[in-house]
Amino acid sequence: MSRGSALETLGETMRHLRSAHGATLTAAATAAGISKGHLSNVERGRDAPSWDLIAFYEEAYSGDGQLWSTYVEVVAAPRRHTPPQLGDQQKYPIAGDEATFVADVSIPDGTVMSPGQRFEKVWRLRNTGTVPWVGRYLRRLGAPGGLGIPSSPVQVSIADTMPGETVDISVSLKAHILPGTAEVHWKMVDRDGYEFFPDRYYQGIFMTIVVAAGNSPVGA
Structure with missing residues (x-):
């Protein structure tokens, strides 16, 4: 289409x-x-x-x-650059660009929530390459909401991160309404939605939550 x-x-x-x-x-x-x-x-x-x-x-x-x-x-949708034309150079991936997952700062995978509960998910990544991260975003893969999946913004900005530094990336979400398990994936992109790592980190970073009817909110 x-x-x-x-x-x-x-x-x-x-x-x-x-x-x-x-x-x-x-x-x-x-x-x-x-x-x-x-x-x-x-x-x-x-x-x-x-x-x-x-x-x-x-x-x-x-x-x-x-x-x-x-x-x-x-x-x-996140986009991949088309193959370079004669005389052009493909922009991504960038030589020396590397990212390493460090920790789930909040909401560990498998956290049980009540339907529609709002929460803040925080991941920690380390820039393990030689390329400064400037003007980057974390963009969600797939639909950013629905009955069976948590809702969130399409993308959030990533603070500038120099090689060797770590960065905490925070996303505001709302748990899905129907009981069940949902997994959401995210990829690092530029402002136009092109992936920085088109040939690596296929699943990006992700989170998994479980919604149970009648469950008390986290921290209640």
């Missing part, structure tokens, strides 16, 4: 969810804090929606994760 066709499908699904809840385009635009014209273009597949707009539609109109998969694949 082309990007244009996918945007049309995404917009059509958004329009269907909104209409099913009896919300007018004007009301939806006002509630989302955007112009009616822009929202109309989004629902017609002419403009790409923001992460915040998709999150609003998912929550306000009971999307149940219908919008996230298309959105991430078309708009927010």
Whole structure:
């Protein structure tokens, strides 16, 4: 499916969810804090929606994760550089660039949570290469929300980290609603979403939580 066709499908699904809840385009635009014209273009597949707009539609109109998969694949998916053309050099991977996982600072894998519980996940990485990390981000792989998966921002910034230094990367999340286990993966990218390690660390860094109905929140 082309990007244009996918945007049309995404917009059509958004329009269907909104209409099913009896919300007018004007009301939806006002509630989302955007112009009616822009929202109309989004629902017609002419403009790409923001992460915040998709999150609003998912929550306000009971999307149940219908919008996230298309959105991430078309708009927010991490990208790999195409093979270099004649005379060009491929940007990534960067020679001497290395990353090593150090620790789960918070929320160890397998932590049991209550449905919808909000939490802060922190990973610690070390720059074990010779390349300074400047202008980097941690980007989530796959849909950033849904009934069976924790919700979070698409990406968060990584503080500048010199070779030999460690950095703590924090992400705000909300546990999924349905009971069960969920695993979320993240990769290091630049501001355009291109992976710094396209040929290594296939799974990136990840976290696993378990949602149990009736469970007391962590620390309660």
